[in-house]
Amino acid sequence: MLLDIAFTENVSARYEALGWHTIWVKNGNTGYDDIRAAIKEAKRVKDKPTLIKVTTTIGFGSPNKANTYSVHGSALGSKEVEATRSNLQWFHEPFHVPDEVKRHWSHHIDEGASLEAEWNAKFAEYEKKYHQEAAELKSIISGELPSRWDNALPTYTPESSPDATRNLSQQCLNSLAKVIPGFLGGSADLATSNMTLLKMFGDFQRDTPEERNIRFGVREHGMGAISNGIAVHSPGLIPYCATFFVFTDYMRAAIRLSALSESGVIFVMTHDSIGLGEDGPTHQPVEQLFSLRAMPNILMLRPADGNETSGAYKVAVLNRKRPSVIALSRQKLPQLKGTSVDSVSKGGYIISDNSSDNKPDLIVIGTGSELEIAEKAADELRKEGRTVRVVSLVCWELFEEQPEKYKESVLPSEVTSRISIEAGVTFGWEKYIGQKGKAIGIDSFGISAPAGKIFKELGLTVENVIAAAKAL
Amino acid sequence: MLLDIAFTENVSARYEALGWHTIWVKNGNTGYDDIRAAIKEAKRVKDKPTLIKVTTTIGFGSPNKANTYSVHGSALGSKEVEATRSNLQWFHEPFHVPDEVKRHWSHHIDEGASLEAEWNAKFAEYEKKYHQEAAELKSIISGELPSRWDNALPTYTPESSPDATRNLSQQCLNSLAKVIPGFLGGSADLATSNMTLLKMFGDFQRDTPEERNIRFGVREHGMGAISNGIAVHSPGLIPYCATFFVFTDYMRAAIRLSALSESGVIFVMTHDSIGLGEDGPTHQPVEQLFSLRAMPNILMLRPADGNETSGAYKVAVLNRKRPSVIALSRQKLPQLKGTSVDSVSKGGYIISDNSSDNKPDLIVIGTGSELEIAEKAADELRKEGRTVRVVSLVCWELFEEQPEKYKESVLPSEVTSRISIEAGVTFGWEKYIGQKGKAIGIDSFGISAPAGKIFKELGLTVENVIAAAKAL
Numbered sequence: 042m043l044l045d046i047a048f049t050e051n052v053s054a055r056y057e058a059l060g061w062h063t064i065w066v067k068n069g070n071t072g073y074d075d076i077r078a079a080i081k082e083a084k085r086v087k088d089k090p091t092l093i094k095v096t097t098t099i100g101f102g103s104p105n106k107a108n109t110y111s112v113h114g115s116a117l118g119s120k121e122v123e124a125t126r127s128n129l130q131w132f133h134e135p136f137h138v139p140d141e142v143k144r145h146w147s148h149h150i151d152e153g154a155s156l157e158a159e160w161n162a163k164f165a166e167y168e169k170k171y172h173q174e175a176a177e178l179k180s181i182i183s184g185e186l187p188s189r190w191d192n193a194l195p196t197y198t199p200e201s202s203p204d205a206t207r208n209l210s211q212q213c214l215n216s217l218a219k220v221i222p223g224f225l226g227g228s229a230d231l232a233t234s235n236m237t238l239l240k241m242f243g244d245f246q247r248d249t250p251e252e253r254n255i256r257f258g259v260r261e262h263g264m265g266a267i268s269n270g271i272a273v274h275s276p277g278l279i280p281y282c283a284t285f286f287v288f289t290d291y292m293r294a295a296i297r298l299s300a301l302s303e304s305g306v307i308f309v310m311t312h313d314s315i316g317l318g319e320d321g322p323t324h325q326p327v328e329q330l331f332s333l334r335a336m337p338n339i340l341m342l343r344p345a346d347g348n349e350t351s352g353a354y355k356v357a358v359l360n361r362k363r364p365s366v367i368a369l370s371r372q373k374l375p376q377l378k379g380t381s382v383d384s385v386s387k388g389g390y391i392i393s394d395n396s397s398d399n400k401p402d403l404i405v406i407g408t409g410s411e412l413e414i415a416e417k418a419a420d421e422l423r424k425e426g427r428t429v430r431v432v433s434l435v436c437w438e439l440f441e442e443q444p445e446k447y448k449e450s451v452l453p454s455e456v457t458s459r460i461s462i463e464a465g466v467t468f469g470w471e472k473y474i475g476q477k478g479k480a481i482g483i484d485s486f487g488i489s490a491p492a493g494k495i496f497k498e499l500g501l502t503v504e505n506v507i508a509a510a511k512a513l
Numbered sequence: 514m515l516l517d518i519a520f521t522e523n524v525s526a527r528y529e530a531l532g533w534h535t536i537w538v539k540n541g542n543t544g545y546d547d548i549r550a551a552i553k554e555a556k557r558v559k560d561k562p563t564l565i566k567v568t569t570t571i572g573f574g575s576p577n578k579a580n581t582y583s584v585h586g587s588a589l590g591s592k593e594v595e596a597t598r599s600n601l602q603w604f605h606e607p608f609h610v611p612d613e614v615k616r617h618w619s620h621h622i623d624e625g626a627s628l629e630a631e632w633n634a635k636f637a638e639y640e641k642k643y644h645q646e647a648a649e650l651k652s653i654i655s656g657e658l659p660s661r662w663d664n665a666l667p668t669y670t671p672e673s674s675p676d677a678t679r680n681l682s683q684q685c686l687n688s689l690a691k692v693i694p695g696f697l698g699g700s701a702d703l704a705t706s707n708m709t710l711l712k713m714f715g716d717f718q719r720d721t722p723e724e725r726n727i728r729f730g731v732r733e734h735g736m737g738a739i740s741n742g743i744a745v746h747s748p749g750l751i752p753y754c755a756t757f758f759v760f761t762d763y764m765r766a767a768i769r770l771s772a773l774s775e776s777g778v779i780f781v782m783t784h785d786s787i788g789l790g791e792d793g794p795t796h797q798p799v800e801q802l803f804s805l806r807a808m809p810n811i812l813m814l815r816p817a818d819g820n821e822t823s824g825a826y827k828v829a830v831l832n833r834k835r836p837s838v839i840a841l842s843r844q845k846l847p848q849l850k851g852t853s854v855d856s857v858s859k860g861g862y863i864i865s866d867n868s869s870d871n872k873p874d875l876i877v878i879g880t881g882s883e884l885e886i887a888e889k890a891a892d893e894l895r896k897e898g899r900t901v902r903v904v905s906l907v908c909w910e911l912f913e914e915q916p917e918k919y920k921e922s923v924l925p926s927e928v929t930s931r932i933s934i935e936a937g938v939t940f941g942w943e944k945y946i947g948q949k950g951k952a953i954g955i956d957s958f959g960i961s962a963p964a965g966k967i968f969k970e971l972g973l974t975v976e977n978v979i980a981a982a983k984a985l
Contacts, residue, residue, distance in 0.1 A: 047730035051530045058526035258519035293762040332804035335940050337957050468807050471943040485809050
């Protein structure tokens with residue numbers, strides 16, 4: 042068989058090894074009874090999923106092109122279409138649906154109507170007995186969020202304890218799961234690192250479908266695909282899925298499909314930079330922020346502290362027509378003074394500024410864990426008498442969607458002394474710092490060491506921001 | 514078992530379904546004889562690969578932490594290390610290698626020396642009988658390229674026929690395979706679309722290891738991983754692997770590992786834009802150029818015609834310490850006037866310019882299939898009396914590595930009227946066009962239609978470049 046040069050696996054045996062029931066229909070072109078029997082059998086098997094392998098001939102019916110690869114990539118052409126119709130004894134006009142076929146399908150309309158009526162009656166009864174559960178189901182079907190759901194998200198003051206944003210994220214996840222009935226998800230076998238367990242729920246398994254912690258296993262692509270499926274199932278199902286940020290590379294196609302099909306999946310991506318430390322360059326994302334910022338219809342959020350983490354989740358829950366990727370730190374970060382939950386929805390905003398007009402000497406732009414460095418450097422420069430603004434650019438896509446006037450108020454075009462600091466590639470920052478600005482970042486793969494050492498070694502320091510400011 | 518919540522597959526059965534021989538060592542912690550026997554058995558099985566499943570206890574020997582997940586992510590701690598040493602009856606100082614162990618391993622040194630001498634004698638004999646084959650093997654081991662190997666690459670004039678760069682790429686692949694003995698590769702089941710078949714060779718299969726067409730099957734990640742393995746095996750093995758450009762998303766982790774481990778793999782990526790037409794947005798890359806430009810230690814090349822395609826391959830073959838991704842068109846492109854094979858190594862260069870000084874009114878920068886549009890628009894604008902320069906930015910990374918003086922000669926900073934045109938997201942182009950420039954591109958997913966229609970619909974047209982020029 043020609044296929045043998047590239048593919049020799051026994052697909053059914055592989056699925057059986059994965060715990061599936063399998064059925065083989067040997068003649069998928071005309072074996073209608075076998076197909077019907079296979080579907081019936083699959084429905085009977087309740088304890089596992091079923092794979093029906095159906096052997097067919099590609100281009101079946103075409104006298105000259107059946108069983109050739111040319112049928113896959115190009116149209117038959119009118120002559121071969123004619124020959125195929127004649128061969129299959131199909132003499133109707135193109136696009137004509139014969140009465141026989143119409144009748145066969147029409148009875149499904151009545152059947153469907155009766156099934157729907159039956160379900161509605163059942164649900165009405167259920168609603169009487171289980172008022173709260175019925176309301177929850179309705180909200181999952183309709184997608185209507187409970188009123189003031191976002192009050193559940195925690196807020197912080199600078200006096201609140203420093204914490205890793207992955208931990209602050211877990212508080213958001215747990216708070217949201219309490220108030221939103223369709224909020225559920227899990228991690229690709231990293232729940233205790235990603236901090237994604239919903240503490241008041243058990244594991245979603247075959248016998249516990251009412252629980253909400255999904256154990257995806259080490260299969261990032263599958264996790265993304267499953268989450269896409271959950272999101273498109275009902276407007277009120279809000280799935281999140283988690284892994285290390287660098288492993289978005291393993292699920293990029295699933296993230297892209299999420300964006301393309303307008304699914305509001307929340308991708309919880311912890312260990313978001315060299316700040317993860319000892320695991321080294323294979324685990325340290327440096328280019329992932331930009332590779333996702335480049336993707337259409339996606340929100341790439343990188344919160345700096347507790348308020349921004351809550352704000353990121355607020356944005357993510359509200360955006361039901363595009364996925365959100367939330368990048369979170371492994372390492373502890375302080376609660377900053379100028380951050381707020383609601384500012385995140387603007388994508389970028391002023392954290393601090395000691396200029397009285399809208400013309401600071403310098404603008405330092407940061408995201409995530411580097412916003413702290415930006416703030417500290419700004420404070421030093423202010424002590425020396427300079428006016429410095431610090432801007433958090435937590436989500437580029439949302440900032441771009443703001444009115445020009447707002448954007449200009451945050452980043453006035455006449456202030457060309459600009460520095461960006463972000464623990465990732467500098468490529469792309471020209472957009473906001475201009476060709477004269479200075480981007481501080483990491484244009485190589487990371488290194489293995491404790492986080493503090495790496496930040497110093499790679500130059501992501503207060504001193505370097507100050508030096509860059511003086512050089513500008 | 515705790516693992517059951519996330520993983521229930523029968524791994525051995527799965528590998529058997531994939532055609533492997535499998536062996537199970539049930540006691541991997543102390544069953545030394547079983548391990549030895551398994552390795553012997555695996556060596557005996559010649560007709561397929563062997564998977565040895567070895568069951569072990571994580572943290573074996575640690576009295577308090579064995580069989581817990583905490584052993585995976587954190588160190589035992591000095592107290593538990595002490596307890597473990599005592600439990601295992603290991604009373605040597607840390608890092609001390611007992612004589613018994615030393616003796617056991619030392620005899621392998623003599624054994625290795627004798628095996629090497631044996632091989633050398635055998636090779637000397639072989640070299641006498643098979644002079645050419647021996648020379649080829651030596652060049653594969655050493656990595657030395659044949660002299661003037663690059664003369665094999667075809668060159669073109671504007672009179673040469675228009676052609677898709679995927680076709681021009683196939684000529685390069687075939688020319689290189691003829692002169693470089695270690696040049697080999699294949700496609701992820703798209704050889705007839707990627708145009709990657711080496712016509713003078715057959716398929717590399719179990720019984721034909723002397724052939725050079727590798728049929729990777731529809732497994733992009735595996736293809737990338739295999740190619741990485743080939744590249745690191747010997748300096749003279751130069752593997753290429755191919756699929757549609759959008760499917761780099763499926764193999765991003767393998768491409769990243771290629772970059773991180775400094776493997777000179779050539780990634781041949783055809784159907785590089787909306788220009789692929791009817792297959793639509795799932796198959797149309799728009800963000801892939803930037804998501805790969807963001808990756809460290811990689812060359813992202815997008816040639817515009819035959820000369821640049823040959824130039825891209827020259828660069829790729831010479832860069833043995835970083836991977837090259839070559840993006841190629843499905844659609845026909847004309848052979849342009851100002852392109853050349855050797856200019857590609859500079860990453861960016863002037864294609865045409867009607868200004869007499871180094872100060873054209875406008876610079877239009879393009880890559881790949883859009884360079885033709887840039888040229889046509891420039892011609893129109895020149896007719897109206899403007900001075901216009903067209904720059905091909907075929908490889909950003911190589912351009913960035915040029916001396917400042919050269920870069921300034923191509924893109925003089927005082928010329929701020931700049932337009933970029935590329936069939937992909939505009940994000941990132943600020944680097945070269947500045948904040949005042951105009952980027953023409955596609956900031957959404959693609960659409961399904963014949964290529965020409967999509968280019969028009971999405972505004973990648975000569976008219977739009979002219980309009981943008983007039984607006985600047």
